[in-house]
Amino acid sequence: MSGPNGDGIVTAAHCTGLNQFEESTSSIYGMTWRSEERGNGDAEYHTTSHIEPAEFYATSASIxxxxxxxxxxxxxxxxxxxxxxxxxxxxxxxxxxxxxxxxxxxxxxxxxxxxxxxxxxxxxxxxxxxxxxxxxxxxxxxxxxxxxxxxxxxxxxxxxxxxxxxxxx
Structure with missing residues (x-):
């Protein structure tokens, strides 16, 4: 996804303390918290250290x-x-x-x-x-x-x- 601070990912806002994620290739990337909403939904936005394509995980090995x-x-x-x-x-x-x-x-x-x-x-x-x-x-x-x-x-x-x-x- 893209946002005001750049490309990133979305997760649930009640998941706190996230600062990295692992791709299916076992590569670990840093991410920076940018904003969240807990009231009119439960979601938060993190930017990542690389460009995020228009993809989602179906399983850890299937994108x-x-x-x-x-x-x-x-x-x-x-x-x-x-x-x-x-x-x-x-x-x-x-x-x-x-x-x-x-x-x-x-x-x-x-x-x-x-x-x-x-x-x-x-x-x-x-x-x-x-x-x-x-x-x-x-x-x-x-x-x-x-x-x-x-x-x-x-x-x-x-x-x-x-x-x-x-x-x-």
Whole structure:
């Protein structure tokens, strides 16, 4: 993605203290925190030490091009979507949208609005910030789960709140 301070990546804002990331090639790159939103979504923007292409992880060994983004108004209940968790290195496509515009209070007491709730919870600790997608369409950033459902911040909300643009090919 690109933003006011340069190319970078987006992750969940409740993930604190991040200062590097590892690519599938095992290369480790530094990143610098730039901004975050925890209220109208759960996302933060970091610049990185190299140009970020229009790609996302489907698994740690499978990177896909971002061809488009999913508009929140088209995230209808029943729409299927996939989650990728970096810590679990698991991509699951057995989720369906339950509702958009969801408000949730996180375990740290912060209330976050404008989330998307989906069926299922396949995530483990450290999966927050992972991508939600379908084929090559970016949907959002993983925010959390409660054991039976999962939540993510939709891409449009990420772009609006952080003043960034998710790159597409």
């Amino acid at each position: 896909r091009d971002v061809n488009s983004i999913k508009s929140t108004i088209f995230m209808f209940p029943g729409s299927s979507v996939c989650e990728y968790g970096r810590s679990s290195n698991t991509r699951t496509c057995n989720h369906d949208v339950i509702a958009t515009g969801v408000t949730a209070t996180f375990t740290d007491g912060v209330t976050v609005k404008n989330l998307v709730r989906v069926t299922g919870d396949n995530s483990i600790g450290g999966d927050s910030g992972g991508g939600w997608s379908w084929n090559n369409k970016a949907w959002g950033v993983h925010s959390g789960s409660n054991g039976t459902t999962s939540l993510f911040t939709p891409v449009q909300r990420v772009q609006k709140e952080l003043n960034v643009t998710i790159k597409t090919k």
